[in-house]
Amino acid sequence: FYAVAKGRVPGIYTTWDECQQQVTGLxxxxxxxxxxxxxxxxxxxxxxxxxxxxxxKPPPSSSVSSSIPSTWKRGQHGAKPYTKPVASVSKPESKAGWDAVYSDGACKGNGKPGSVAGIGVWWGRDDPR
Known part of the structure; x- marks a missing residue:
């Protein structure tokens, strides 16, 4: 038995998978x-x-709901993929005069209230900026 005191739906569950669904990410x-x-x-x-x-709570039933059309296949949804035409871009013949920039970023708690993010940019050794 798995007792969930603080989770999505507190209660007693009979499988680890059910318990995990209630507590993972919280x-x-x-x-x-x-x-x-x-x-x-x-x-x-x-x-x-x-x-x-x-x-x-008993394990979920493996039967398919009668409200789901039998023509639907697992993993399908109603949206069709959008394919945007790719514009042709010509590559420059030389990189002379181009700036090289190195960057990195991170976000602690991304997508959650109170998240904090930061970035770092490095223009190169002895750059006057």
Whole structure:
């Protein structure tokens, strides 16, 4: 049994995959594996989660929903790929007079509130900029 005290949907799960879906990617998640349902319920109770009506959630059914058209194939969606014509670009004959710039960037917590990003640019040794 897998008890999720802090996750997407707190509760008791019967497989690790189900538990992972509730906690993966969430900062501060709280979950633990137990050998018995009683121990899992006790863990949730200690974290203020009501377990009186909470029974383990069964694994998802592998049957296909009747609301999905039988003509659809797995992995298909309604959007068609967009292919933009590529403009022809001629390469310069010489790189003389061109600046060489080296850059790098990173973002801690990308896509999440409070994320922080930074970049670095290096123009080369002894560059006066």
């Amino acid at each position: 900062t501060g998640n709280k979950h633990q594996k137990f050998l018995t349902l009683e121990h899992a319920k006790s863990y949730l109770s200690q974290h203020g989660i009501d377990t009186n009506n909470d029974t383990p």
